[in-house]
Amino acid sequence: MRAAAVLALGALVSGMAAAQSIYTCTDSKGRRITSDRPITDCLDREQQRMGRTGTVRETIPPSYTREERERVEAQRRAEAEKEARLAEEKRRNRALLIRYPSAAVHDKERQEALSQIDEVIAAVNKRELALAAQRKEIDTEFEFYKADxxxxxxxxxxxxxxxxxQMELQKRFLAEQEQEKKRVAQRFDEELAKLQQLWSAQVPANR
Structure with missing residues (x-):
């Protein structure tokens, strides 16, 4: 008897608490709906459970189907990836500005990088000339055996x-260095285009 009375009292209290709550939402047509229980027309959107004083006690999230949940999760992942890409781009931009605070600094490093490659190319050309001279000597020696x-x-x-x-090796190496020089020049060109935007964006802040 006592247990039954306790259960009945609990149910009564729960019912009174529910009656004291108001559910509200805006449906897909823009209508503001209120009810004393969760609103079926707003299962696909947030609902708010409010007390008698009008304060929000709880925000009830949408009730999605499995397919809808998968779409929502996919959208959230895409947004998170986009935010991560933007954050990484900002980090790279900051690093770029720290490394190259001015066009003069960037141009100096460009010239140094290209000069190093030019030095390698010059060494290869010198080696090719030496090999060509050696080949002439070899051909001269072969003249003695021209008949047989x-x-x-x-x-x-x-x-x-x-x-x-050795000549073939030097030719391949020279071609690789020429390609490397083009790649380095292109990288600096792309950096400069980006830096010009970043430097311009800094001007108002520095005034």
Missing amino acids: PAKAPAWLKRKRDDNEK
């Missing part, structure tokens, strides 16, 4: 083969 090249000594043949391999 098969009689040329093995060491001379190896010397000629090695010269050809």
Whole structure:
């Protein structure tokens, strides 16, 4: 008997609490709806449970289907990824401004980077000239065996083969350095275009 009375009292209290709450929302047509219980027309959007004094006691999130939840989660992930990309871009921009506070600093580093590659290219060209001179000497020695090249000594043949391999190697290396020079120049061009925007954005703040 006592247990039944307690349960009945609990149900009565819960009912009174529910009666003291007002649910409100704005439906898909823009109508403001209020009710003493959760509103079925607003299951797809937030609802607020308010007390008798008008204060918000609880914000009830939308009740989504599984497909709707998946779409919402996908949208949230996309937004989070976008925010992460923007944050990373801001970080890179700050680092770029710290490294290159002015056009003069950027141009100086550009020239230094390209000069280093030019030095390598000059060394390759010098090596090619040396190999070309060596090839002339080898060809001169082969003149003695012009009538019958098969009689040329093995060491001379190896010397000629090695010269050809070295020439081919230098040509490939030179082509790689030329491509590297273009890549570095392009990187500095892209950086400069970005930096010009960042420097311009700083001008009002520095005035």
